[in-house]
Amino acid sequence: PRIEGTNTPLKIFTYLKSGKPIVATNLSTHTQVLNENISMLVDSIPEGIAQGIISLLRDKELRVKMGREGKNFVEENYSYERFVEKVREIYEYILNLTYKETRVSGSKKR
CATH class of the missing domain: 3.40.50.2000 (Glycogen Phosphorylase B;)
Incomplete structure (x- = not known):
């Protein structure tokens, strides 16, 4: 123990x-x-x-x-399936942040 x-x-x-x-x-x-x-x-x-x-x-x-x-x-x-789901959620979150940052920084340059 x-x-x-x-x-x-x-x-x-x-x-x-x-x-x-x-x-x-x-x-x-x-x-x-x-x-x-x-x-x-x-x-x-x-x-x-x-x-x-x-x-x-x-x-x-x-x-x-x-x-x-x-x-x-x-x-x-x-489970393996839950692990894959969590990794996918993390990637989607990061990609969403990156997309928002790109839009914000892109609009400031105009």
Whole structure:
């Protein structure tokens, strides 16, 4: 289990995609992506991790719900298709700014 760090581990996305519930430490490196709807966030101590695992083992409905919602979340927000869409939006934004700047600077020269 991770007890410190500053970047979100890429394996988080693979775990979410698996459709299985995740037990993760409640650190900003994880909460940048994870929340309590899609993962079991626990204290960074052995007892916290153990309690998270036990809670999921005891509650099948919660396990299934977290797994399903985690998979949906990663597919909607971090899939290849979503990445392509975000890149396209960035290019369109930049091109729109460039077009506006060209029109503004072009009209000033007249």
